Amino acid sequence: MTTYQEYKAKIAELENLAESARKNEISQAKEKVAAIMREHGLTVADLGGVAKVKTSKPRAPVPTKYRDDATGQTWTGRGRAPKWLEGKNKDDYLIK
Numbered sequence: 001m002t003t004y005q006e007y008k009a010k011i012a013e014l015e016n017l018a019e020s021a022r023k024n025e026i027s028q029a030k031e032k033v034a035a036i037m038r039e040h041g042l043t044v045a046d047l048g049g050v051a052k053v054k055t056s057k058p059r060a061p062v063p064t065k066y067r068d069d070a071t072g073q074t075w076t077g078r079g080r081a082p083k084w085l086e087g088k089n090k091d092d093y094l095i096k
Helices: 004-040
Strands: none
């Protein structure tokens, strides 16, 4: 009967073999691509592989809309309502 440790050792061995095979296949693919590029006189710039990086502006914090004066807890009004506001009228806690 095979033990857990033996299975773990086999898994580790197979993962190593898979990683070696992957590196070998990638190496072969790169060689094929380079050969095709040399054959046709292409450069990396000809492939147009430069992706534009989309930059986003940092978001401004959302202003607080509701406050419980007794505890000082606040809520912006976005997302799920907090527990302290359950069963209560939101308008009573609205910051004016």
